[in-house]
């Protein structure tokens with residue numbers, strides 16, 4: 001998969017060299033290109049923003065640098081034969097970023113991210129590129145960040161761990177929180193050695209070796225935790241989802 005990120009803070013994307021994403025890059029599973037938006041400015045101050053039409057506080061990112069940047073990135077990627085790109089626009093006014101979208105993005109050959117600063121990018125930029133490619137305006141949560149770069153890191157990590165061969169164990173996605181096999185609910189608690197720590201032991205069932213009982217315990221913990229932390233997920237869950245998993249045990 002190819003990733004392009006256009007930003008006024010390229011150094012903010014340095015964590016893409018670390019850990020899982022960094023290793024995926026080193027193995028050639030991810031081809032990451034970070035670009036400085038100011039490359040596509042032509043004035044002495046490398047201006048990327050201006051005052052908003054209609055008045056109001058803050059500044060708006062200008063059309064021209066974004067247009068030139070995206071045209072250049074697109075030409076480069078097409079020349080390299082990357083297939084059809086999707087444009088990912090991080091914004092607090094986007095659709096919520098979910099595991100389901102992470103899975104769909106992980107199936108794409110090429111993602112282009114446009115993290116904004118200030119009050120956002122002049123709307124015409126998204127409208128223009130939406131005529132040429134799928135555009136996903138995504139929010140990583142109901143809060144406002146100073147810019148979209150942290151959201152790019154979040155989306156990239158969620159997507160990269162789903163790419164074939166990036167996580168050691170392909171099964172590991174199956175029981176992720178939000179996964180279909182989990183009926184979209186939350187994963188319960190996990191334990192490892194030692195069996196006794198500061199007077200705290202682990203649930204007996206996990207030592208029983210009885211797979212059916214362990215699966216049932218995990219199911220109960222999933223329901224308990226989801227009810228406590230995310231009752232909205234229980235309401236959204238298909239009524240028979242858990243009975244079906246129960247029958248498989």
Ligand code: ADE
Pocket residue numbers: 090091092138139140141142143144145146147148151
């Ligand atoms: N930019 C600023 N806040 C954001 C958010 N919550 N999600 C995505 N991009 C953002």
